[in-house]
Amino acid sequence: MKIGYARVSTADQDLSSQVEKLEAAGCERIWEAKLSGVSDEHESKLNEAINFVRDGDVLLVTRLDRLGRSLAKILKAIESIHAKGATIKTLDGTLDTSNTSPLARAMINLCGTFAQLERDLILDRTSEGRERAKAKGTHMGRPPALSEKEIKDIYLRLDNGESIASVARRYKVSRPTITRYRDKRTKGLE
Known part of the structure; x- marks a missing residue:
């Protein structure tokens, strides 16, 4: 059975693109999570999907970073899915864990490392942009309630x-x- 998992980082973002891709890939069940990768909702929805998978199932995600925002969380999810006899596949072609050769296992670790690197780079760029804006005197956060x-x-x-x-x-x-x-x-x- 193909099972899908879709996640977006904020409540404002739309899951429909991911869900459409997962449906087109043949997913019979799809779990959806909105909000940040550090939120409890993400963790509980991912755990629901992992608990649902059975031996021989494939968990599909559009990209590897949909499984988590840190290397540790991505690898933990992969391990949990493998422990149930299931595999993971990304629709962008980055990862397919149905191949269990040593080289494929090394690729899993590399993909997780690059997902973590990408997340860290995004955080660095965001922080740098925020600091530049503050240095220019740009107000950060909500606008003042009163003039x-x-x-x-x-x-x-x-x-x-x-x-x-x-x-x-x-x-x-x-x-x-x-x-x-x-x-x-x-x-x-x-």
């Missing part, structure tokens, strides 16, 4: 005795947001 003008107005309202709750309602933000701005000002961090 500078609104913050100054909030300070005036609080100074005039208006309650945190009423200010929060006026600007459609939470009370903790107003409290945070008030505390920053009190500590001289504004």
